[in-house]
Amino acid sequence: MIMWKVALVMIVTEVSGNGAKHNEEHHGTLCEVLKAVTAKWGEVKERDSSDPLKKALHKTIFGNMSATEKVSELKFPKDYYPSVTEEKVEPNSRKYWCGLCGRPGQKHYPGESATHDLVCLCTPGEFGHPVNGGGEKKLCGQSQGTWGADKKGWHTELFNDNEKERKHLSETWNKIIKDCLQSGNGDDLDTALKKFTDKLRSLNGNQYLGDHSDTSDCSGTAYGGVCVKYPLECVKNSWWKELEKATRKAKENRQNKDKEKIISESSEKGQKWKTLKGQQKTSEKTVQTPQPTPGVALLPKTEEAHNPQTVEKLLANISATHDENSSPIIKPHWFLMAALLS
Template identity: 30%
Template structure:
């Protein structure tokens, strides 16, 4: 009995040890899904822009890519990290305000970041994939080997450095350096369009949204998380957690948009789908009406089949008809020939003389 107990303890400890030593790839699946949406959005935006369309879909795509529907330069976005992130050092250092906070009316300017959770897909990649305080989760205390598929050297993860919510002397944690590395290695490749559009964008968005974790709390029932996070009052702060917290009921002061970019994109795709269905319906209706008009036109034409047939017969037997005409004209010709040959007048007997003969 004692031996069995020791065996169970050994197996338990072995399992715990194995679990501790498991190397983890943080936020890899979340990153892949978000990146695919951004790639598809870039491809769709380039197509819509080439057509000159100015509709809800174009605006939603621009907000997904740039964070605004006013249109920006995609080449510039690929080559340069947006200047908004300079505020991380000069104005608002706390990562929680950029990636996890709920912004509402009445906030002081000091608490309003240039970008917020759900501002755009590239910004959400920055929140999801930049190393946190002390370069977590790529520090010595974590079993993680990659963050968003990148190793610590690529993301410039170093001890006592990183982007968190612990206030330090400005620039001492080199937050901007970590953000720049994330933009270059993670966000920039996702800004390359994949040449796909339409249904692919819709599918990519649906797959991305399946990864959103409902996270009600702090008086917010309509809240969703993307990425790793521990349970505390400061979600996605970078202190032991790297993620994005979305609020579908936020009202951001000083910004035109409050809802996450993916809500606008989902609505625009639904509208576009309805437009395509209506267009297809109108096209099928037009074709059907054209066929009905053609059928009605044929039915209204007079159907006189005898006249063509008679004309055909007449034209086919002209000699026969001419012969019948000649025979009618020459019925008395044989009688005249007999009279001429005998010299005797052939007169048919009278009917009264024949009757008298019969009475005798």
């Protein structure tokens, strides 16, 4: 029996080996998402609880394990602490929490939150796998010493489903997850989420995050692997599916508002233009062609001025003309005659 387990260890090490840096890229992308979500949470946390984006961000950070809405107050969940006795505790062992969904009484499941998935991805398994055996091996950027010197780790036993060494979860929470809860750039959320989903690997109808083989159940043993396994029912209810849907809806809402703003501004400009044109037409109508000022006699052309009949007619008109005060204009006829005939 022992020899058979060793052979299995060798096979898995060969197919899932990732140098000395286990789950580094997967941890990095998931941590980026969590930082971006934490930043975005600061922008939307005051919204109504029914807001889709707020609900999705809350699920990503807090999952089902906390009633608080303050990231700074998020504590290591009490039900993550070791059970009083180490015995068969399905469906609340690593095998279930990190690889199965929908079992009656199951407290946690893969895809419940980004923080929970980090617990599965970054906690050493049986005998400290995969960072045991010396050398410079690291898991999620941490060496084995992060979890103590006892060289044990959280796992579900291969043949009897007994739960072992859950105490190491607290170190994962304090040394790895807390760092990912530091606020990043909320504007990078879409990019970070895309990088994360690109890292997921499909195999036998499941999706995986972290080192795994064809038979991995993510139970923490060398055979099962230190990973997160998402069966189809887990994917449907996962934090990232809800987050993708909510961010897409939020983007559509922003685009619709931008369109409405452009239309509104365009309409206002059009109305102003119509008003301006109307005022211009009204102004044109009210402008009249200047008329000769009453009381001013136009002098005849030079050749007509020497005609005696023209002169007499002009003198008669002038004699009948009044000034603006209705006073007769009296000029000596001889003076006018001389002026006209000169």
